[in-house]
Amino acid sequence: MKIFTCIKYVPDTSEAEVKLDSEGTGVDSSRFSFDINDADNYAVEESVLIKEKHDGDVTVVSIGPKSSDVMIRMAMAKGCDRAIRIEDERIATHDPLMVAKVLAGAIKDQEFDLVFTGCMAEDYGQAATGVALAELLGVSHAAYVKKVEIEDGKVKVHRELEGGLREVVEISLPAVLTIQTGINEPRYAPIRGIRQAQKKELKVMNLDDLGIPEGEVNAEASRIVLEKLYIPVVESKAEIIEGEPEEKAEKLASILVKGGLV
Amino acid sequence: MGNVLVLAEHRQGELRDISIEMLALAPSVAEALGGEVMVLLLGSEVGPMAEKIAGHGVKVLVVDDPLFADYNSDKYQKVLSALIDDYKPKLVMMGQTAQGVDLAPALAVEKGLPFVPDIIGLEVEEGVIKATRQLYSGKVNAQVALKETDTGLVTVREAAFEAPDPSTTGAVEKIDSPLKEDLDYRKFVEYIEAEIGDVDITQSEILVGIGRGLKEDKNLPVAEALAEVIKADLCGSRAACDAGWLPDDRQVGTSGKTVQPKLYICMGISGAFQHVAGIKGAKTIVAINKDPNAPIFAEADYAIIDDLHKVVPQLTEKLKELKG
Amino acid sequence: MMRGMKMTTENQTFAEKFDLLGCIQCGRCTGGCPVTVRTNLNVRRFVYDAYDEGLLEELARVTDIWDCTACHTCAVRCPKGLKPLEVLIGLRSLVVESGKTQPTVRDALESTFMEGNPWDKPRATRNDWMEGLDVRIAEPDQKVENLFFVCCTIAYDPRVQVTARNMIRLLKKAGVDYAFLGTDETCCGSEVFTLGEDGLFEMLIEDNTELLNEYRADRIVALSPHCFTTFNTHYPDLNKPVIHYTQLLAELLEQGKLVFEKGLHKKIVYHDPCYLGKQSGVFEEPRRVLQAIEGVELVEFNRNRERSLCCEGGGGKMWVESESKIERLAETRIKDAHALGADIVAAACPFCVLTLDDALKAEGFEEEMQVAEIMEILGELEEMQDNSSSAQEVED
Numbered sequence: 001m002k003i004f005t006c007i008k009y010v011p012d013t014s015e016a017e018v019k020l021d022s023e024g025t026g027v028d029s030s031r032f033s034f035d036i037n038d039a040d041n042y043a044v045e046e047s048v049l050i051k052e053k054h055d056g057d058v059t060v061v062s063i064g065p066k067s068s069d070v071m072i073r074m075a076m077a078k079g080c081d082r083a084i085r086i087e088d089e090r091i092a093t094h095d096p097l098m099v100a101k102v103l104a105g106a107i108k109d110q111e112f113d114l115v116f117t118g119c120m121a122e123d124y125g126q127a128a129t130g131v132a133l134a135e136l137l138g139v140s141h142a143a144y145v146k147k148v149e150i151e152d153g154k155v156k157v158h159r160e161l162e163g164g165l166r167e168v169v170e171i172s173l174p175a176v177l178t179i180q181t182g183i184n185e186p187r188y189a190p191i192r193g194i195r196q197a198q199k200k201e202l203k204v205m206n207l208d209d210l211g212i213p214e215g216e217v218n219a220e221a222s223r224i225v226l227e228k229l230y231i232p233v234v235e236s237k238a239e240i241i242e243g244e245p246e247e248k249a250e251k252l253a254s255i256l257v258k259g260g261l262v
Numbered sequence: 263m264g265n266v267l268v269l270a271e272h273r274q275g276e277l278r279d280i281s282i283e284m285l286a287l288a289p290s291v292a293e294a295l296g297g298e299v300m301v302l303l304l305g306s307e308v309g310p311m312a313e314k315i316a317g318h319g320v321k322v323l324v325v326d327d328p329l330f331a332d333y334n335s336d337k338y339q340k341v342l343s344a345l346i347d348d349y350k351p352k353l354v355m356m357g358q359t360a361q362g363v364d365l366a367p368a369l370a371v372e373k374g375l376p377f378v379p380d381i382i383g384l385e386v387e388e389g390v391i392k393a394t395r396q397l398y399s400g401k402v403n404a405q406v407a408l409k410e411t412d413t414g415l416v417t418v419r420e421a422a423f424e425a426p427d428p429s430t431t432g433a434v435e436k437i438d439s440p441l442k443e444d445l446d447y448r449k450f451v452e453y454i455e456a457e458i459g460d461v462d463i464t465q466s467e468i469l470v471g472i473g474r475g476l477k478e479d480k481n482l483p484v485a486e487a488l489a490e491v492i493k494a495d496l497c498g499s500r501a502a503c504d505a506g507w508l509p510d511d512r513q514v515g516t517s518g519k520t521v522q523p524k525l526y527i528c529m530g531i532s533g534a535f536q537h538v539a540g541i542k543g544a545k546t547i548v549a550i551n552k553d554p555n556a557p558i559f560a561e562a563d564y565a566i567i568d569d570l571h572k573v574v575p576q577l578t579e580k581l582k583e584l585k586g
Numbered sequence: 587m588m589r590g591m592k593m594t595t596e597n598q599t600f601a602e603k604f605d606l607l608g609c610i611q612c613g614r615c616t617g618g619c620p621v622t623v624r625t626n627l628n629v630r631r632f633v634y635d636a637y638d639e640g641l642l643e644e645l646a647r648v649t650d651i652w653d654c655t656a657c658h659t660c661a662v663r664c665p666k667g668l669k670p671l672e673v674l675i676g677l678r679s680l681v682v683e684s685g686k687t688q689p690t691v692r693d694a695l696e697s698t699f700m701e702g703n704p705w706d707k708p709r710a711t712r713n714d715w716m717e718g719l720d721v722r723i724a725e726p727d728q729k730v731e732n733l734f735f736v737c738c739t740i741a742y743d744p745r746v747q748v749t750a751r752n753m754i755r756l757l758k759k760a761g762v763d764y765a766f767l768g769t770d771e772t773c774c775g776s777e778v779f780t781l782g783e784d785g786l787f788e789m790l791i792e793d794n795t796e797l798l799n800e801y802r803a804d805r806i807v808a809l810s811p812h813c814f815t816t817f818n819t820h821y822p823d824l825n826k827p828v829i830h831y832t833q834l835l836a837e838l839l840e841q842g843k844l845v846f847e848k849g850l851h852k853k854i855v856y857h858d859p860c861y862l863g864k865q866s867g868v869f870e871e872p873r874r875v876l877q878a879i880e881g882v883e884l885v886e887f888n889r890n891r892e893r894s895l896c897c898e899g900g901g902g903k904m905w906v907e908s909e910s911k912i913e914r915l916a917e918t919r920i921k922d923a924h925a926l927g928a929d930i931v932a933a934a935c936p937f938c939v940l941t942l943d944d945a946l947k948a949e950g951f952e953e954e955m956q957v958a959e960i961m962e963i964l965g966e967l968e969e970m971q972d973n974s975s976s977a978q979e980v981e982d
Contacts, residue, residue: 018402031710078685126395128367160360167450187692188685224377232400237563245573260421474947520693
């Protein structure tokens with residue numbers, strides 16, 4: 001079983017106050033902590049579990065800066081065999097189709113049975129790269145995968161739908177699966193293991209090394225334009241609901257139902 | 263022609279809300295583009311659904327064929343690909359849903375379409391389609407323009423738009439399926455319902471959290487009643503689980519579970535840091551606590567500073583009324 | 587922060603590493619172990635069984651090993667000078683090395699590795715507690731008498747940030763020469779060690795030693811007993827002594843540099859933190875500080891000083907729940923304090939404060955009693971009221 005697992009180095013913005021950078025087209029990431037995208041972490045674990053069960057081989061692929069090497073080493077400490085880190089500022093990384101093209105460029109000439117990606121990235125939240133990658137590689141795909149069962153030449157997957165319902169589909173190999181969080185329990189990579197993982201191959205490549213013409217994946221090639229970022233106007237953090245207990249209950253009930261939260 | 267082609271979504275015989283929600287957006291966009299709205303409904307024996315959609319004053323194209331008895335994104339892709347060639351809509355719209363994410367990016371790559379997923383707003387500015395979407399846990403908005411093209415593609419976030427009421431009656435037009443044969447590389451097997459009684463709160467969409475402020479376990483029904491009305495799972499702070507009000511696997515915090523519900527309503531929870539760390543993934547937090555200085559209020563989106571015993575039973579009643 | 591990872595070679599057997607043959611199976615360890623009242627942990631048994639290398643994997647799967655709080659009572663009592671708790675930590679290491687550790691432990695360890703603290707907070711926000719205060723930040727080339735080490739929990743947890751904030755005010759009032767580290771301050775590794783991640787602990791020791799040795803300070807003052815004891819026990823190459831802040835305060839009192847302007851008419855019982863008291867012998871200094879406050883009636887628990895009842899905050903217990911349904915030790919402690927008629931349970935450790943506070947709520951005594959860090963109490967006296975919502979009001 002030859003597997004490629006694509007991972008992304010993302011900031012944890014769940015608690016942080018996000019501010020735009022001076023240009024207004026990016027965010028000021030100086031106070032963020034960066035780590036592997038949550039869903040990608042589950043994808044790494046799933047690929048290693050399959051490797052262990054089916055005698056496989058896992059290559060990690062990531063587009064990111066040198067500071068993300070620690071994330072890649074941790075993935076290798078968990079059992080991935082080698083890694084390719086792609087770094088090239090010409091890539092239009094805000095466009096998932098361009099990102100998918102770069103990943104496809106790294107994978108398409110290799111032999112593979114499965115390609116895993118996380119189902120969605122915590123920073124841009126587009127949930128698009130994996131499925132676009134499948135189309136570019138010309139293979140089957142399934143998104144939001146909660147269970148993987150390898151059969152002969154096929155893979156049976158459970159896709160997680162809204163409300164906890166599962167859709168079971170059988171797709172032919174090779175395939176791209178975008179992995180949903182909660183599919184497994186990611187293992188811990190002890191520091192000793194990370195140190196040993198330093199011996200595994202981490203190849204750093206740019207577009208030229210990959211043989212991908214800049215004109216296929218840069219801002220000009222992208223069919224979308226990120227015009228501007230802005231902080232949406234949000235009321236002060238806690239909206240205090242006032243009145244007598246019954247009024248408060250009524251107001252809150254209304255907010256919840258109208259806001260589609262319940 | 264500036265038509266907007268909307269892909270309706272349905273499951274197990276029911277039309278999903280997103281299908282109608284998109285109709286809050288599509289007509290104004292179609293008008294700005296100089297065209298009309300066409301809704302594509304793919305399925306088997308979907309007549310009643312088609313009528314329902316048509317009741318919103320739009321034209322419904324129906325492909326009614328046993329080939330589409332179950333959802334299959336590859337089959338849908340084939341159909342959409344052919345219809346894009348035939349009808350050349352200016353914009354194709356579908357939900358950013360489990361179905362949509364499995365389909366839209368592949369379609370975009372196949373047809374070379376400008377593509378923006380998970381939009382919460384859409385405008386046409388001097389003929390250019392501009393979408394609004396969110397980044398970084400909803401803390402930053404982005405305005406993304408689709409470059410000039412024959413056909414663009416967007417997926418729409420669920421519950422971002424309010425479904426319009428039915429208006430005039432549109433038209434239903436049956437068309438032949440562009441797809442004639444079954445596909446062998448992707449087969450639907452079955453649906454599996456969510457397991458009952460086996461609650462993994464880390465996957466719960468709505469949670470009701472209880473804390474020390476509940477005072478004793480004979481008050482548990484107050485929280486349970488609320489949870490039932492909004493179909494929430496119960497979880498608790500360490501104090502609540504320690505007190506035996508909830509089993510340990512419902513404990514949220516650094517020595518318990520980390521949860522990421524879209525809605526977290528907590529009562530009688532002070533918001534000690536170790537508990538708060540477990541809810542940081544919650545999208546919307548409602549806190550009910552009589553202590554105005556409770557740290558939980560720093561995390562909440564909505565705050566009710568009052569005795570939960572006075573507020574929650576009323577809240578449960580009001581929600582029951584509104585949800586009908 | 588990976589400046590270098592020199593690992594010790596692991597060629598010893600378990601028996602050699604923990605000197606298991608030195609054990610005479612007298613049972614003083616288990617006899618003094620505080621958690622035996624509520625769990626099945628029998629550390630004497632583990633010392634015996636761990637001699638069989640073939641049994642180690644099975645022993646590592648016994649959940650009892652996670653009940654140990656690393657209070658060190660067993661080590662203090664052992665007539666052969668052994669540290670029975672370290673056998674349990676050694677077994678925890680086997681679990682950690684396998685990667686199949688509890689998710690909560692995994693997250694705390696990963697966070698410590700990536701961001702220098704076990705609380706999943708960004709390193710960049712470590713000094714946010716300083717907001718509004720004018721704090722002197724240490725520079726390597728500037729001499730300073732007292733270099734402060736805050737502690738991850740005090741830095742990030744709103745309940746105990748007051749310890750550091752009030753310290754700043756006190757230091758300024760007393761005219762102390764001090765400096766705090768910037769966001770380079772990284773976890774001392776106290777809990778990393780007790781959770782069994784010795785690879786990470788070694789890395790922290792090496793990096794922190796290098797960092798702290800860069801500064802030209804006379805001594806390091808730790809706000810938390812965990813950091814204090816960990817530095818003194820596990821950091822052989824630090825080039826300056828480390829004291830706990832209560833020792834500094836006792837010194838200031840003696841020198842007449844610390845004068846309390848207001849009195850406090852309260853009955854206070856002082857809870858000796860394991861990491862300050864029985865592990866490092868600091869018992870009197872905190873008491874001297876409390877007794878210097880006019881009006882304070884200081885009472886003692888029956889189990890005080892070396893016999894202090896562990897609050898169960900250490901030993902990784904912030905991230906691992908015990909399966910026991912029996913009353914937590916912290917709750918027992920709170921009941922004892924209540925029986926004494928104490929108004930305040932004072933502690934000088936962030937973990938003690940957090941666990942005792944939880945216990946106070948569980949017992950429902952919030953209206954009658956308070957748990958307070960010593961710096962919180964002093965904060966009231968010096969009219970250094972912290973206006974942030976995290977401060978507890980000491981009612982008069």
